[in-house]
Structures are given as structure tokens and as C-alpha cells.
Amino acid sequence: MTNQSITQKLANPTRFMSLSGAILPWLAGLAVAVIVFGLYRGWTAPPDYQQGETIRIMYIHVPAAWLAMLGYALVAISSFGLLVFRHPLADVSAKAAAPIGAAFTLLALVTGSLWGKPMWGTYWVWDARLTSVLMLFFLYLGLMALRSSIEEETLAAKLTAVLALVGVIILPFIKISVEGLSVPWLGLEIPAWNTLHQPSSVFRSDGPKIHASQLYPLLYCALGFTLLFFALHMKGMRNEILRRRVKALRIAEVDRARAAEAAAPAE
Amino acid sequence: MDLGPHADFILASYAVYAVVLAALAAWLVYDGVHQQRLLDDLEARGATRRSRAGRAEKNTKP
Amino acid sequence: MRLTAENLSIRRGNRLVIDGLSFAADSGEVLLLTGPNGAGKTTLLRAIAGFLPLESGNTTLHGGDTEREIGEQSHYVGHANGIKSSLTAAENLEFWCAYLGGSATRTHRRDRVYGALDRLRLAALEDIPAAYLSAGQKRRLGLGRLLVADRPLWLLDEPTVSLDAASVALLAGIVEEHLSGGGLVLAATHIPLGLGSARELRLGGSPAASPGPSDSMIMEETGFNTGLPSVDQSRQGQEK
Amino acid sequence: MRLTAENLSIRRGNRLVIDGLSFAADSGEVLLLTGPNGAGKTTLLRAIAGFLPLESGNTTLHGGDTEREIGEQSHYVGHANGIKSSLTAAENLEFWCAYLGGSATRTHRRDRVYGALDRLRLAALEDIPAAYLSAGQKRRLGLGRLLVADRPLWLLDEPTVSLDAASVALLAGIVEEHLSGGGLVLAATHIPLGLGSARELRLGGSPAASPGPSDSMIMEETGFNTGLPSVDQSRQGQEK
Amino acid sequence: MAMSPFFTLLRRDITLALREGGAIGTALGFYLIVIAMLPLGLGPDLNLLSRIAPGLLWIALLLSALLSLGRMFETDHEDGSLELLAIGGTPLELVAAAKALAHWLTTGIPLALLAPLLGILLNLDLSAYGVLVLTMLVGTPAISFLGAIGAALTLRARRGGLLLALLILPLYVPTLIYGIQAISGALLAGQSFWPSFLILAALSLGSLVLGPLAAAAALRIQLQ
Amino acid sequence: MAMSPFFTLLRRDITLALREGGAIGTALGFYLIVIAMLPLGLGPDLNLLSRIAPGLLWIALLLSALLSLGRMFETDHEDGSLELLAIGGTPLELVAAAKALAHWLTTGIPLALLAPLLGILLNLDLSAYGVLVLTMLVGTPAISFLGAIGAALTLRARRGGLLLALLILPLYVPTLIYGIQAISGALLAGQSFWPSFLILAALSLGSLVLGPLAAAAALRIQLQ
Ligand code: HEM
Ligand SMILES: Nc1ncnc2c1ncn2[C@@H]1O[C@H](COP(=O)(O)OP(=O)(O)OP(=O)(O)O)[C@@H](O)[C@H]1O
Ligand SMILES: Nc1ncnc2c1ncn2[C@@H]1O[C@H](COP(=O)(O)OP(=O)(O)OP(=O)(O)O)[C@@H](O)[C@H]1O
Ligand SMILES: [Mg+2]
Ligand SMILES: [Mg+2]
DSSP states (O other), X not given: OOHHHHHHHHHSHHHHHHHHHHHHHHHHHHHHHHHHHHHHHHHHSOOBTTTBXXXXXXXXXXXXXXXXXXXXXXXHHHHHIIIIIOOTTHHHHHHHHHHHHHHHHHHHHHHHHHHHHHHHSSSOOOOHHXXXXXXXXXXXXXXXXXXXXXXXHHHHHHHHHHHHHHHTTHHHHHHHHHHOEEEGGGTEEEOOOOOSSOOOSSSOTTOOOSOHHHHHHHHHHHHHHHHHHHHHHHHHHHHHHHHHHHHHHHHHHXXXXXXXXXXXXXX | XXXXXXXXXXXXXXXXXXXXXXXXXXXXHHHHHHHHHHHHHHHHTTOOOHHHHHHHHHHHOO | OXXXXXXXXXXXXXXEEEEEEEEEEETTOEEEEEOSXXXXXXXXXXXXXXXXXXXXXXXXXXXXXXXXXXXXGEEEEOSSOOOOTTSBHHHHHHHHHHHTTOOSSHHHHHHHHHHHHHHTTOGGGTTSBGGGSOHHHHHHHHHTHHHHSOOSEEEEESTTTTOOHHHHHHHHHHHHHHHHTTOEEEEXXXXXXXXXXXXXXXOSSSOOOOOSOOTTOOOEEOOOOOSSOOHHHHHHHHHO | OEEEEEEEEEEETTEEEEEEEEEEEETXXXXXXXXXXXXXXXXXXXXXXXXXXXXXXXXXXXXXXXXXXXXXXXXXXXXXXXXXXXXXXHHHHHHHHHHTTOOSSHHHHHHHHHHHHHHTTOXXXXXXXXXXXXXXXXXXXXXXXXXXXXXXXXEEESTTTTOOHHHHXXXXXXXXXXXXXXXXXXXXXXXXOOOSSXXXXXXXXXXXXXXXXXXXXXXXXXXXXXXXXXXXXXXXHHHO | OOOOHHHHHHHHHHHHHHHHOHHHHHXXXXXXXXXXXXXXXXXXXXXXXXXXHHHHHHHHHHHHHHHTGGGTTHHHHHTTHHHHHHTSSSOHHHHHHHHHHHHIIIIIHHHHHHHHHHHHXXXXXXXXXXXXHHHHHHHHHHHHHHHHHHHHHTTTOTTHHHHXXXXXXXXXXHHHHHHHHHHHHHHSTTOOSHHHHXXXXXXXXXXXXXXXXXXXXXXXXXXX | OOOOHHHXXXXXXHHHHHHHXXXXXXXXXXXXXXXXXXXXXXXXXXXXHHHHHHHHHHHHHHHHHHHTGGGTTHHHHHTTHHHHHHTSSSOHHHHHHHHHHHHIIIIIHHHHHHXXXXXXXXXXXXXXXXXXXXXXXXXXXXXXXXXXHHHHHTTTOSSHHHHHHHHHHHHHHHHHHHHHHHHHHHHSTTOOSXXXXXXXXXXXHHHHHHHHHHHHHHHHHHTO
């Protein structure tokens, strides 16, 4: 089966409901299993020579931070799908992804803060990475607030999508703010903003810099939480489809009442 | 297991993590049940999905 | 019970829209306010309800509760329905029933509300948020107020707007019932309500033509309102 | 010049309001859109103007400027007048004249604007802020756009609202003149415009009855629109 | 048991606020974001921030609550409920009080409870949390009840939001001053908490009376 | 000579803003009153105030400008002008740009010029006035142009004002950061003004492009 035909099949909400209904329990179960395994590996690994036992926070902090960004990417891609391809499930996907992405962003902020107190001596500093993640959180809030304050659903969907696409500029900002950006052939050199937060040590052009005893558990956890993210997202999409059916039925009910009245002879 | 001097922070972050994710999952499950119930109610009342409405309607109309 | 208005004048902006109007209406009677757009029908009803100050004259509800103002003894049905779109049809009526003191206990209230919904043929929609209702259904839900709390005087401003024929007949039945229970109705309308007997108070343009029995009635239209804000009119009003 | 629409379908909310409509209209012709409330007249005009996306089908203006969209070659007159109440009547028209590129130079623009005001019998009010105009005067001022910038296609949505009989005749004259200059008019209306000959495109309810000559016309109403958002309709739309 | 019209109305307004959701969320979001902007503007000096944190938290709370006031009577006016409430037999003063109370319960209290969390962003001293929330809970009724006056006055004005703030902010000055004074009284040695706190409470009590009275007067005029 | 549609529209919007008056006045009044509240909340320590004055002035200006944005497209939408502007042959992007520019000229500039006056209330250092106004003049276009996106998105939303702020404030963060950095760069020894100032100008230039593009996309959807 080619990719194309999968998307086409999934485009039909009914089809999506039956497919996702079959997949969801397995996906959720797998996610929990991988998370448990990853955390077990993480907790049995030796403590970090520098950060000591607090390194345990990494196994949840880093996946949350990644999923915060992944969630936004998902919202943005779905929004693009809505605006450009008018894919029937695109808006369902964007709407379902926003609260889940917001939850992981919140978790990245909270676990980061709780890690910051022992490491940096304060829960919060206004450095580039922390600030940009906080802005990402606000962006999620803005998406949800905008949607909830426009009555007409199709209108709300499209406007939210525009906002989501405008907000995409924040993703590179999260990266650049800490690592800086240099484009030699353009002569462009944006320095990193002063920061306490450490730069990427996994996704680097010269390979991961962190020790294997920490790297593998971290990758397992990341995989597990990503699976969980998609399970939650799938559940959210299912709920949203049901909600839209309820709405359609309610409108139909009102129509039927009116039709019945029209048919009934006047008293 | 000894978590060193910062045990509180480690445990707190795991606790928050568990609570937030559990709350999110619980809400999604509840929402699903709620919507499904509304849907069943509406369908029981005779309203049918759009794709089925026509046939039902035709039968009842003289 | 008897509603009298004596020598009423009401100002909107800087012209007298109603000028020296007197009339009376008795229990069991419906008085229809008619006249062209801008004649002052809405203005008169809102003044009786107490929203607009009177320039001169007075209104009295004889045999009513003298402690309370006329507005508090009335149902006012205006252009808007007073419906919250995120509450269900039943919740909307329950709110008005409780707020207007329709029934003392919760069970009584529910009975009354569901009775009203049945009567208005909205029973099938009771659990549906009002946002989903069509204009006509919303209007009927708004009229439900008349049924869930007792008020002797009903002030209806174009109550039939967006109602279809069957619903207009329904409303006529509700009004008749209120009248036979000793109620009193003032209704502004452009189209016939389909009531058996109704006296008409014509505002603006030609003097009042009243088809009903006129023995118990002082009806006098000294104002001259065509609905156009012409210079003459306001001068006339002022020179009085 | 010829405007054609082929197999148009337009969706509002989640139902097809216009479903498989085709028609054509030629230079010098006025096509009246009629039909009950909610039949989709406004929807059709807004879709032609380019505000609403088409679900399927297409519209073409043959012999028009192929570089520009149909909307940019049209005057659209909707429910609102596009009038700023703190600008005077003349300033309002001058703005639209300049913005729509009616005339290249300032003096030309003024001539054109004052000509239009004269023609619309608003010359006496030219220096008065639009806030003080009555509803009918505002409407006429809004129609002034038609005179201060040249556009081949006019899309008029109930242009006679709040106009008195004399102004309706005035508008009819303006439309006739536009037609005789090779223009093309689509007008949605509930009341007759008083034009000599006009073809009618009836939306919703019964099939189209067109009194005008029908040789050059493809008019087909495959949709089934009663104006009620009923279950049947949306189903119909989807199964097509 | 029969519920009085006051509580009926209060319950309805709370239900609406919860069901329509967005309103509370937007106010909280605005509060959050204004607080987050402050350190960016003032520089990340944590000592400085923690010193002025209570004042900033108070002022931002004031603005968020104030700017969320606009719709207190607006929807009821638009859908015709307001006039029905006015002639329902319940004094308009009580109606205004019920709506202001609903605003306090659904906006004032959540904002006050959010404040300590935002305190983290400003590096607020941990010991200050208790007093901060206490003074806010006691001081915020004044925002809702005095704000009702502004909401009633600007019901039909263009540019509702900013205008409302402009009209009502001066009335909040005493509340703000004593709210801050109470906090610093509790935190700094040699100053006392109670006198300022009692004045703050008195101000709120006063506004419970003044607010509904003036708002009802304004509403009567709006309904004409 | 023929005026282009862009300038025609710009001139009309400026005329309207001046003639209807209230809008500018309300924004300036709000700015004034927020600044006046700050010393009350932060305590009368003049050294402290003068130290954080530029930041406070910037943030308060941001809020005032932002909350005045709500009506950028609203009246045009209500009276039907917006759709006529949209199909008039001028790209909607240019329409949005003209309206944003008019907002900047009638709100951004007056607010920036008022700032030094309000600086007196905060005991702002005299030497800072020049840089303050300069950075504000260069930074405020971003407010109007990015704000246009928010105004377009919330055109038909309930709770316009607060929501707009919530949506758009995150986009202002870079402007705020570099605006403040430029000021402290100019005032403090050992730091430099130009790099931050140039980034600030670049951000404004970027917003001149991004704002109208996104606003036009949102407006097209609103007109559907
Ligand atoms: C609220 C505070 C914090 C926030 C918002 C935050 C945010 C983030 C983000 C967004 C990432 C992903 C970066 C990327 O992949 O490009 C990340 C990764 C990471 N964070 Fe944090 N963080 C916070 C606090 C901390 C603290 C206190 C520490 C430890 C001292 C820490 C250690 C790490 C590590 C080790 C990574 C993985 C970097 C890598 O290998 O790619 N974070 N954080
Ligand atoms: N708020 C107001 N300020 C000034 N004049 C007003 C106001 N409201 C109404 N008027 C004027 O008062 C006159 C009477 O208006 P009113 O609404 O009572 O008419 P009506 O008889 O109800 O008309 P309709 O049949 O159109 O409902 C009209 O000329 C109107 O222009
Ligand atoms: N924004 C919208 N969302 C959903 N449905 C809409 C929207 N606008 C209009 N409709 C529906 O589309 C249908 C056609 O509306 P339209 O305004 O085109 O009718 P019309 O023929 O112009 O009627 P009228 O004679 O009342 O002006 C109506 O049933 C209406 O309810
Ligand atoms: Mg009326
Ligand atoms: Mg129409």
C-alpha cells in the first residue's frame, strides 16, 4: 500500500474511526510498555558524575521538550493540510494536537524548573531557551483561546490554522536562541543569546555527546512518550469526530422538528 | 534507593508528570464516553446519521 | 384589573414620539397597537414597562399590586428573546421560571417548564443548547416565559416575528387563555394575531379606528406622528 | 462580454446551498436572482465576487480582463453601504473614486463625484457628514460607487432596500444606462426593479421561470434548495 | 427550597462562564503573558524582580481583571436578558451585584490563585505567597464591583475595553496602595500588616455597596 | 497627480482617526494611567524607578498600542467597506499594510512621543530620553504590523481585546528584548547600542512583510 492511498483511506472519517479503534489499544499498550522499560533502564543506570541523581529528571524532561516541539509541528502541518489541501481530517488533527502539545510543553517547563533549582539555584531564569519555550506555551494557549472564542466552526478552524502557521517561526527560534546560527556563505552570524541551558547533545552533526548508559534509556523514554503522544492524539481525534457527529445530529434534530411542524396541519 | 540531596525535586517532577499525563488521559477517556453517550441518546431518539437519513425519511413520508 | 394611561407624552431624542395619548384597557381584554414604522408602538410599550421616562402623564394598573411597579407585574416580550445560546432549552426556561418566581419548589418548577415546552412543541428539543435552534424556535422558547411565571399584564412587541402560521395560532391560543383567566394584553403588531375580538389603538397617521366595543374607553390620539422625523412634528410637540 | 457559470456548487456551514447551478449572461443583459429567504441569492453573488470559495464548478468572464479576477472587474453592492459616517457625502464618494481608480486626476475625480451626487439627488447634502443622512440617503450614497468608477459587471444584492419609489426609478435608469453601455448586471431582489426586460434566475423552490429570451442561455437548476437547512438537502449534496 | 432570584442569577452566570470557558482562560492567559513580558522588559536581574514582584503581580492582575470586565452586561444586553432582569421584580442593584459577584468568583479568584505560580517567574520570595494571595482575595472584590460601574457605563460605547479601564483605574488606586502596603507590612520588619489589610477589606466592603448602586443607575439609563 | 489606492486609503484612515479623535485619546489616556499606577504599586523608591523606567515605559506602550488595535478592521468590516476594499483591485496585503501604517502613524508615534513625558513620572534619567524615543520609533512599527495579524484573526471573535493581546504578545518578545537591550546598550558603559538597534530595525522591517501577508490571509477567511 502506498502512502498516498493510506492518506486517502484515512481521509474518510468513518474509515479513520474503525482503523483507529482497532489500533488505539495496541498503541497505548505499547507506549506504556516502552515507557516502563525506558524508565527502568534509566533508573538502573549509574548517576551522572556531574549532576548526580538529578539526571533522572532528564528521562522525562527531554522527551517532554521534544514532544512540545513535535506537537507544534504536528499542529502546523495539520493546519497547512487544512488551508492548502482542505483535508477533512486536518482540522480534527490540529484541534486534537493542541491541548496535548500544550500539556507536554507545560511538563517540559515544570520538570525543567524542578531541575533548575538544584542545578542553577533557581526555578526560573530568563534565558533564551526557557523564554522561548514559555512563548511556545503561550502560543498553544492562544490557539486554543482563538478557537474557543469564534462561534462558527469552519471559520474558527481556518483562522486558527493561520495563527498556527504564523507561529511556526518560534520553532527555529527555540533552537537558534541557544546554539546561535551561522550561515557562512551568507556571512550571517547570529550569536547565541546568553543562556544557562545546555545546547543539544543528542542531535548534533558530530554525533551524540552523551554517554551510552544515559543515551539509550533516554531514547527509549523518548520513543515511549512519543508513542503515548500519538495514542493520546488519536483518542483526541476520535473524540472530536464524535463531537462533530453529535453536532450534526443535533442540527438534524432541529431540522426534523421543524419539518414535522411544517408537515403537521395548523391547529 | 538513595536519591541524594535533591530527592524532593526528582520525585516532584515525576509526580507532576504522572498527574498531568493521567489527567489528560482521564479527560480524553471521559470526553469520549460523554460524546458517545450523547451520540447514542440522539440516535436512540430516532435521529440518524446523515448518510442514513434519506432512507429513513423516505419510508416515513407518504 | 384595569390599565389606564392618561395624557401620556414620551420623548425620544428631541422629539415627542407620543404626545398626549390616553387610553384604558380592562381585564380580559387585548389592545392591539398598530401604526406605520416609527409610529411609536415600541416606545409606548417600553414606557409602560418602565424603561423610558414619561415626559408627562401617567400610567396606572388599577387592582394590581400597588407596592410594585407596572413593569414588575408584566411580561415584556421585545425584539430579543432573552435566551442564552449555551444553555439548553429547558435550562433557559428553568432560569426564567426561578428568577421570575414562577414556582416555589424545584419539582413544581420542572413541571411547569416541561409543561410549557410541551405546549410550545419544543419538548423534543429540551436538551439541546439553544444555539442550535432556528429563529422561529428561539422565538417560541422566548415566549415560554409567559407560561412559566404568572404576570397579569403582558406587553408584547411584535410577538409573531419569525413565527410560522401554526405557531401564530399557538400564540393566539395562549393569549386567549391568559385573557380568560383575567389577564390583560397589549400587543404591538403589523399582522393580525388571529384573536377573536381585539380592540385596536392606532398610533400615528389617521386617528384611531377601534372595531371593538368602545363604551369603557377613553381613546384619544392628539399626537400627529408619521414616523418621519420632520421639523413640523417636533415643533408641534413642543408648542403643546 | 459574457459571464458564465458552470456547474457551480457552494457550501455554507456544512450544507450545499447552491448545487450544480449553471447559467450565462451577456453584455447588455440584467439577470435577476429571485427566490425565497435563504435560497442562496446572496451566497451566489458573493461567490461570483470571489469572497466565497467554490465547492466545485467555475465562473468565467469572457471578454473581460483575463489578468484580473472577476471581483476586481465588478461593483459589489451588499447589505452594508461602505460609508464612513464621519466623512461627508462628497468625501465618501471621492474616496471610493480614488481607491477604485475611477479617474486619474484630482479635477476629473471631483467632476465625476459631483456629477454622481447630482444624479443621486444628494447635491444639497454633499458637505454633510454621512452620519446625519437617513437610511435611504445613505443607500443612495452607497450606490454612488457605481457612477464614480467604471466596472463592467455589477453585482447588486437587494439594491433597493430602504429606497423610496422615486429612488428605485432613479436606480433603474442608472442600470439601464450601464446596460446600454455594454455592461452586465446581476441583481438579487425581492421586488421588481422596474426594468424594461430582465431575465430571471430563480433559486430554490420551483424551477426557473425565465420570461426573457432564452436562446443564448444555459440555465439549469439541479440543486434542490428550499432555504431550510434540512437533512435531505445536505445528503443530496454529498451523494452527488 | 426556593432559590432567591439573586442566587438563581448568580448560578446562571457561573454556569455560563464555565460553559463558555474561553473568558476565564483568556483572562488567565493575559495575566500570565503580561507577567512573562515584565522580566524581558526589566532585565533578568532576579533580586530586583523579586523585590518588585508583589507590585507587578498586583498591577497585572488589576489590568487582566479590568479588561475582562467588558462583557459583564454586554451579552445580556444584546440578547435582551438585561431588560427582563430589570423588570423581573428584583432590584437592578441586586442584579448588578449578582453579576459582579459571578465575575469575582470566576475571574478574581482564579487570577488571585494563579498569582503565586506567576510569582515563580518573578522570583518572588516564598514567604510572601500566603500574604499575596490573602490580600488579593480580599482586594479583588473591589475590582469586580467597581468595575461593574465601568462595564455599565461603557455598555454601548465604542472602544469598550480601553475606555472602561481609563474610567475605572483611578477608582482602584486606594485598593492598590493598601494591597501593596499590607504585603510589605507583612514581609518587612518594623511595619505592620493589619492596619493596611483592614483598610483594604473596608475598601472592598465599600465597593460592594457603591458598585451595584452606581452600576444599576447607569444600567437604567442604558435601557432607555 | 493620481494617488495610488494605497495612499488614498492611508489618507482616509488617518483622516478618520483624527476626526473621530477618541481612539488616539483613549490609547494615550490608558498609557498615562498605567504608568501613573506603577509607582503606586512599586513603591516610591526613585532610584529603583528610574532604573527600570525604560522597561516599564516599553511594556506599558506595548499594552496600550496592542489594546487599541482591536478596531483596526472592525469598523470597516461592520460598514461593508472591507469587502469593497478587498475586491477593489488592490491586493488585500496592501490594504492591510495601509491600515497598519495608519495605526502606527496615529497611535505608535503619539505614544512614543508621549513616553518621555511619562518618563518624568518614573524619574527617568534625562540622558535616556533620546535613545528611548528613538528605539520606540523604530520598534513600534512591529506593534502595528504584527498587531494587524491579531486584529484580523479576532475580527469576529468574542472577547476581542484580551484575546488579541494573548495571541500577539509572544510575537513581540524579540522586539521588546532588543528594544530594551539597545537602550541599556546606550546608557551603560561597556555595552553597545548599534547591534541591538539594528536587530530591532530588522525585526520591524520583517514585520512589515509578515504582518500584512498573514493579516490578508486571515481577512480573506473572515470575508467568507
Ligand atoms: C524550565 C526550564 C527548562 C526548559 C523550558 C527547558 C527546555 C528544553 C528544551 C526545549 C530542550 C530540547 C532542546 C533541543 O533538543 O534542541 C531541552 C533539552 C534538555 N534540557 Fe532542558 N529545559 C529547562 C531546564 C533544564 C535544566 C535545569 C536542565 C539541567 C541542568 C536541563 C537539561 C536539559 C538537557 C540535558 C537536555 C537535552 C539536550 C540534548 O541533548 O539535546 N534543562 N530542554
Ligand atoms: N433611541 C432613540 N433616540 C431617538 N429617537 C428614537 C430612538 N428610538 C426610537 N426613536 C424614534 O422614535 C420613533 C418611534 O420609534 P418606535 O421604535 O417606537 O416605532 P415603532 O412604532 O415601534 O416602529 P416599528 O413598526 O418600526 O417597530 C421613530 O421615529 C424612531 O426614529
Ligand atoms: N455563514 C454561514 N454559515 C452557514 N450557513 C450560512 C451562512 N450564511 C448563510 N448561510 C445559509 O445559507 C443559506 C443561503 O443564505 P443566503 O444569505 O444566500 O440567502 P438569500 O437567498 O440571500 O436570502 P435572503 O432573501 O434572506 O437574503 C441560508 O439557509 C443560510 O442560513
Ligand atoms: Mg417597534
Ligand atoms: Mg440575501
